[in-house]
Amino acid sequence: MTIVWDQLIVENILLAGIIVGSIYLEQWGHRRSQIIEERKTKGRIIMYLTDDLQQRLNFIDETHKYNDFNRYVGHNYPCGQTCTPSL
DSSP, X not given: OOOOHHHHHHHHHHHHHHHHHHHHHHHHHHHHHHHHHHHHHHHHHHHXXXXXXXXXXXXXXXXXXXXXXXXXXXXXXXXXXXXXXXX
């Protein structure tokens, strides 16, 4: 029984191509899912920051609207200063 070298080489090259291609597709799919997840995370962070800033702006607006500066009186900051309202 003689070995047909040409056929064996072609089959092994095709098998190697299939293996390398499947590894590449798996890595590409994983990298793509990571990119999508990072975009979602960035979007959630931006939404959180905008919501937090909007709440702070609403708090400042309410403070000015109702002239409620008592929240700040006597508040001690880490540097030791106290905030007193200027009348």
